[in-house]
Amino acid sequence: MMAERPALVVRNLEVSFLTVDGEVQAVRDVSFEVGRGEIVGLVGESGSGKSATALAIMGLLPVVSSRVRGSAMVSGVDMLALSPRQLARVRGRDMGMIFQEPMSALDPLFRIGDQIAETVRAHQRVSRRAAAARAVEILGEVGIPDAASRSRAYPHQLSGGMRQRVMIAMALVSEPAVLIADEPTTALDVTVQAQILGLLRRLSRDHGTAVVLITHDLGVVAETCSRIHVMYSGEIVEACGVDEALLAPEHPYTSALIQCIPRAGRHRQPLHSIPRRRGSSPDVRPSGCRFLPRCAHAAEICKAPQPLLDLGDRAVRCVRHDQLALPGAVERVPQ
Amino acid sequence: MTGLLQDGAMPAGPLLSVDALCVQFDLPGAKATLKAVDGVSFEIGRGEIFGLIGESGSGKSSVARAIMRLAPIAAGAITLAGTRLDQLQGRELRRHRRRVQMVFQDSSDSLDPRMTVRQAIAEPLRMQDAPPADAGGLVASLIQRVGLDESHLDRKPHTLSGGQKQRVNIARALALSPELLVCDEAVSALDVSVQAGIINLLLSLQQELGISVLFISHDLGVVAHLADRVGVMYLGRLAEVASAEALTSRPRHPYTEALLAAEPEPRPSTHRAARPPLIAGEVPSAANPPSGCRFRTRCRYVRERCAAEQPPLRPVDGGGLVACHFAEELVLEGRRA
Structure with missing residues (x-):
């Protein structure tokens, strides 16, 4: 290869x-x-x-x-x-x-x-x-x-x-x-x-x-x-195969972006949106995770600078990625 | 005149009825006219969101602009709760304008950069013959209604994001308690994360205020999510009208089928129909449309009759309307569930 x-x-x-x-x-x-x-x-x-x-x-x-x-x-x-x-x-x-x-x-x-x-x-x-x-x-x-x-x-x-x-x-x-x-x-x-x-x-x-x-x-x-790089605020936050990103996103922003899109079978149900929190401005970037002010999964640890973590076939800029089971584009069947 | 009869009476029937509407523009230079809208009829019920795609x-x-009386109406009738909007002139027209309000695609162009948000929302109130006594209180409740807060009232448009500006435009459109809100590509210029918030706002306005909405967009996914019923337009005519669910799961017009097939699906390859595009080429010029069925030049089911005879918009089983001679015979594919 x-x-x-x-x-x-x-x-x-x-x-x-x-x-x-x-x-x-x-x-x-x-x-x-x-x-x-x-x-x-x-x-x-x-x-x-x-x-x-x-x-x-x-x-x-x-x-x-x-x-x-x-x-x-x-x-x-x-x-x-x-x-x-x-x-x-x-x-x-x-x-x-x-x-x-x-x-x-x-x-x-x-x-x-x-x-x-x-x-x-x-x-x-x-x-x-x-x-x-x-x-x-x-x-x-x-x-x-x-x-x-x-x-x-x-x-x-x-x-x-x-x-x-x-x-x-x-x-x-x-x-x-x-x-x-x-x-x-x-x-x-x-x-x-x-x-x-x-x-x-x-x-x-x-x-x-x-x-x-x-x-x-x-x-x-x-x-x-075949592959996708998701960017947020000037940084790559997730990079992997397109199917993998859509099935099981590991960065909260990737997942949120997928959830914003209207999808069949959910007629007239409220869509997920990513609100810009009060006081957060695109010009003022937090020193830690840049998505933190808008993230639903933010924790204390996210205030530290976030490197792009190399997971082999995927890279994610989220320290909590393995603690979150984020929704993708299709309902996941519980095993 | 008929509008007076309606005052105080319990409304019945649709809120808006568009009947055989034609909108025509003169082409400069060439001695020809362009029929942008050619015989379009539909109704919008009270409290209904009607999508036009x-x-x-x-x-x-052009349909939206005709309803707003911003485009030349060559023929047909537009009736809002008994009032013939197309026949209004001068003072009468001004009096009825408040009943239909519009939100445009470009959220910045619709706001005066020198006005604060408070002034922008209060402006339509101020223009009325009898401004409300508590305009200030009304403005404050409007800004909250669209999901912003009073701290935004003293800001100028340039300090707001695109989504916030569009919320201000909606608040402003709501200021005169219109019966119909016309949204022309109102979410098309916004990022998806922001677009979702505006769609949610429109859904809640419909549920809580019972307002009717004409929602115009090129995005079938957005329209099908939001609207109760959807009309599909092609080259100045309606190809199909059906409930959003019927339209996407069981399209009856070949053009609707092609639109659904062309829609890029944000789903993994295992959950996506691998379909080749169903139509080639592009929309022909409206100045010189094909005879008979206007979609026939791009339709993969085309037959001889399609060129000779214009298919009328007619009811089919399932409750929808379709303008295709062969709707009963064709087995068309909808969206994958």
């Missing part, structure tokens, strides 16, 4: 932003890896640091107002140690990214085929004609019907789902080892979302692309990923 |  080196290895990633109020830490002690052909989910609510993690790995955070530490190895090269110039060369070739809003990544003034061909020529020494042919080919592969004539369309002439397919085509045209997808289906209708997630699964499997899928939606993770 | 372009928000 471990003979092959993972496509992406992130170690001890720290991100902080410089604000008028001083340095604010957005990501702390984040480490994970993604193997070839694997899709790993990074899940969290707003402010969890999941997008800052993605932008840091891609080298897309503003140099002046942010500080990034740690390493992110892609094909043996540390992305975080590269100069902006070196980074521009690998970005797109070794590492692709897709965003929630495709219009932000597409230039409204150029035909989509030309934009993809430009990406091809930025990384490969091929003729214009070959690049254009490659663009049509990849557009067909991401499910754009009649790709040859659609490649001459401008972004505004396409629907949201088609634009998202174009962005995926552009990110994958150079067959990068790693694809980072930040909420790629959040703005899409649910029937289109199902198609795009299916496309990501197929492309990852066929090309061996390692995918980091960033989302707030546990349903999307369940349908797409 | 659909993808983008389905016309669900």
Whole structure:
């Protein structure tokens, strides 16, 4: 299993932003890896640091107002140690990214085929004609019907789902080892979302692309990923297989997040919510467990700093994890 | 006029009745019109939560805006407890507006950043012809009713979280004791942990105040959890109306089946139906909708009759309404229990 080196290895990633109020830490002690052909989910609510993690790995955070530490190895090269110039060369070739809003990544003034061909020529020494042919080919592969004539369309002439397919085509045209997808289906209708997630699964499997899928939606993770990393307040609080997390979560936040989602058979019953306790603010972080002010299982011991505990096939940032039998996504049959 | 007759009388029948509603927009430039809503009929009972679900372009928000008299009504009737809302003008319209209040998706845009929470909630009271004597007491009870406390009253919106702001918007909507609350994607922008709290609040408002709610969302899971009955819209028309439980366990329209299949299930693989997406493609343009059944271009059960004939919304066994010629023959799959 471990003979092959993972496509992406992130170690001890720290991100902080410089604000008028001083340095604010957005990501702390984040480490994970993604193997070839694997899709790993990074899940969290707003402010969890999941997008800052993605932008840091891609080298897309503003140099002046942010500080990034740690390493992110892609094909043996540390992305975080590269100069902006070196980074521009690998970005797109070794590492692709897709965003929630495709219009932000597409230039409204150029035909989509030309934009993809430009990406091809930025990384490969091929003729214009070959690049254009490659663009049509990849557009067909991401499910754009009649790709040859659609490649001459401008972004505004396409629907949201088609634009998202174009962005995926552009990110994958150079067959990068790693694809980072930040909420790629959040703005899409649910029937289109199902198609795009299916496309990501197929492309990852066929090309061996390692995918980091960033989302707030546990349903999307369940349908797409093999492993999950749950983030809260800038830290990974639980990392394990998706089925294991949904069946038997060991961190109270993972469990609470699952319980918040309406589920079949519980029509009109009150949902679990995670109230923000009075006096707790996302800006003021407790020195111990960061989830403590909102945790239903908090105890005195939780006020001490919480390391990410390595349990072999799972990692949990909760000192009480083995004392709690937390509910998951399905009722557990008592043995 | 009919509204006067209702005053003091014991109400009977549905609270809101929407009958053959059409909402039409003129497309700028092209000499064409876009029928955002094309012949939609449904009723909302007293104390009922009615869910309206659909993808983008389905016309669900236009229905809400027509009820609020914020969208041009081309044809049809909207009746609130005997009052034809669609025919009201000027002073009369203003007098009846208080009876239906709306909560929007963006909790920040709906609040004036310069007003305190107290001012925001009191504003609708102040705008009335006869403001209540104890407005201050009413504001205090409203803020508690939505799960905040009086310490929040002197704060400005920017110091509140998204969920707290949405609670303020609900308090404000409740200030004039409306009969109907219209929520258009009111929880869609919130984190799930916060969304759950707002859903619980709406359920308790229904139970304790007996208020009726039109709850519009693209999220079938949320709508099916909260609503008594659900209407499924596709390209300006209703495809199906049924109780939330019947709709999810036994859908009768192919589009409802496809929506259920596309819904990502947050459950382990052993407890999840591994179904391929049932529909390809995207919603066609409302400016140029397909003939006959509007879903036919994406329907996997499509037959010749679907292009020729528009299926009416009609009752089927089980108590629901469905707009499909072949509802009796099709065996459709619902959610896994």
